[in-house]
Amino acid sequence: MPIDTATAQRQVLDAADSLFYERGVQAVGMDAIRAASGVSLKRLYQLFPSKDALIEAYLDQRDRLWKQMLQEHLDAATDPRERILAVFDFLYSWFTQRDFRGCAFINSFGELGAVSPRVAELAQEHKAGFRRALTELAEAAGARDPEQLSDHLILLSEGAITTSAISGSPEPAKRAREAAELLMDASLPS
Structure with missing residues (x-):
């Protein structure tokens, strides 16, 4: 019995998510996605007419999950400070x-950002959305300069993501949290 479109699409996206995140978007071909998803190659291309379309759907799904x-x-x-x-x-x-392998957007941008304007755009949109969220948190906490605090917080966050991915340790998040506390002491009302 053939599977419905929504189920087939979910199977393909789940397989793409796992393989792209683990191995990288360039290293994984559509045949590997077909094998991992159990969806025929013909159906896969009906759902996602190109690998680029599948990569975009993967990044959209990652963005929603991350948020x-x-x-x-x-x-x-x-508490506004505790929210930060x-x-x-x-x-x-x-x-x-x-299965943590760093930021899917940084990874994809590193692989394809120079040759795929859409991947570069999706990475920029994701990071801009994160910065907006940090700015809103800084505003809610009463920061004297919410934009400046969010700029500092995003650098701490992105540095922690990259350092953790490279080191294989979650400890950079703790160090970044400690640095964020110092920044908040200097930026937020007592």
Whole structure:
């Protein structure tokens, strides 16, 4: 019995997510996605007419998942200062996941950013969305200069993501959290 479109699409995206994130988008061919998803190559190309379309769908899915995981950590904190620190608690939690391989957007940008304007655009949009979220948190906490604080916080966050991916340790999130506390002491009202 043939599977419905939504199920087939989910199977393909789940397989692409796992393989692209683990191996990189250039190293994984459509045949590997077909084999991992159990969806025929013909059906795969009906759902995603090109590998580029599949990469875009993968990054869209990663963006939604990342925002959801971050929001769950933010929702668990009520104090505005603690909400900012919850970002770093989220990072620590993410870094401890068995399959953590760094930021899918940084990884994809590194592989394709120079040759795929759409991948570069999706990476920029994702990072801009994260910066907006940090700015909103800084505003809610009463920062004297929310834009400046968010610029510092995003550098700490991105540095922690990259350092953790390279080192294989979640500890950079703790160090970044400590640095964020110092920044907040200097930027937020007592």
